[in-house]
Amino acid sequence: DTEVTQTPKHLVMGMTNKKSLKCEQHMGHRAMYWYKQKAKKPPELMFVYSYEKLSINESVPSRFSPECPNSSLLNLHLHALQPEDSALYLCASSLNPAGGPGETQYFGPGTRLLVL
Amino acid sequence: LAKTTQPISMDSYEGQEVNITCSHNNIATNDYITWYQQFPSQGPRFIIQGYKTKVTNEVASLFIPADRKSSTLSLPRVSLSDTAVYYCLPIFSGGYNKLIFGAGTRLAVHP
Numbered sequence: 001d002t003e004v005t006q007t008p009k010h011l012v013m014g015m016t017n018k019k020s021l022k023c024e025q026h027m028g029h030r031a032m033y034w035y036k037q038k039a040k041k042p043p044e045l046m047f048v049y050s051y052e053k054l055s056i057n058e059s060v061p062s063r064f065s066p067e068c069p070n071s072s073l074l075n076l077h078l079h080a081l082q083p084e085d086s087a088l089y090l091c092a093s094s095l096n097p098a099g100g101p102g103e104t105q106y107f108g109p110g111t112r113l114l115v116l
Numbered sequence: 117l118a119k120t121t122q123p124i125s126m127d128s129y130e131g132q133e134v135n136i137t138c139s140h141n142n143i144a145t146n147d148y149i150t151w152y153q154q155f156p157s158q159g160p161r162f163i164i165q166g167y168k169t170k171v172t173n174e175v176a177s178l179f180i181p182a183d184r185k186s187s188t189l190s191l192p193r194v195s196l197s198d199t200a201v202y203y204c205l206p207i208f209s210g211g212y213n214k215l216i217f218g219a220g221t222r223l224a225v226h227p
Contacts, residue, residue: 004159033215042203042217043160056214090159092215103207104150105215107159 003027004108006091012114015081021111023074023091031097032074033105034066035090043090049074050097081115088112120204120218127224134191136221138204141185147206149180149187154201154220164189165207191223199225 004025013019023032030051035043048056049068063085065077074091089112092105121139128134140149148167152160164171166178166187177190191198203220 035215042220043215045214045216048214088157092159104162104165105160107161109158112157 004091004093004106006089006108006111008111009109010112010114012116013078013081014116015083017081018077018079020078021076021089021091021113023076023108024072025093025106026072027093027095027106028071029093029095029106030071031094032068033092033094034074034076035092035107037088037090037110039087047076048097055097078113081113083115086113086115120206122202122204122218122221124219125222125224127226128194129226130195131193134194134198134223134225136189136191136202136204136223137186138189139186140204140206143184143206144208147208149178149184150205150207151176151178151189152203152205152215152217154203155199160203160217163202194223194225196225196227199223 007022032049034046037043046060047066052068067075088110090110092107094105150165151163154160164178171178179188201220
């Protein structure tokens with residue numbers, strides 16, 4: 001099983017709502033990532049979790065709150081978002097947090113978020 | 117981190133070979149060159165990775181010259197389903213597996 005799943009596929013929320021994005025992998029990977037991708041732009045790294053601990057936060061606003069309850073699950077909690085936060089949110093995982101030859105990231109299909 | 121430069125877009129026709137070149141002049145000694153492919157509304161997918169010379173797998177070939185300041189992704193006999201964005205990324209072998217995507221190359225394959 002080389003699949004990363006993300007739910008929901010689409011999400012529409014108001015600026016005062018609280019919602020969560022969910023990501024799961026059952027490949028035994030110990031690193032998990034959140035990326036944000038605006039239309040016609042490349043993905044941008046937001047967070048890296050290594051062995052269920054937050055290891056990198058790319059200066060992401062606090063209205064985005066990541067959580068890694070266990071090694072297979074990654075959440076992104078959203079609160080008080082702005083319309084400019086509308087984007088495709090991608091989750092990825094890799095076997096080891098440290099890069100190296102053959103170390104690749106497996107991406108999920110993403111959650112398309114629209115903030116009204 | 118090494119900055120990469122790729123053509124913004126390319127056009128090809130079915131059955132042709134497509135070569136996409138990426139420039140990475142300040143690549144570090146420990147960086148590996150990795151290419152990802154992304155279809156619309158999907159996450160990127162790993163295609164191929166190499167350090168130097170030539171690497172080939174069932175999908176593509178990757179050519180990296182001795183100075184490693186550039187690399188070329190070669191897609192043999194493309195089909196319509198190869199229409200996608202292709203990203204070249206140097207990945208540091210000794211640190212966190214942190215992918216920093218450049219603008220990528222939008223490949224359009226025509227019938």
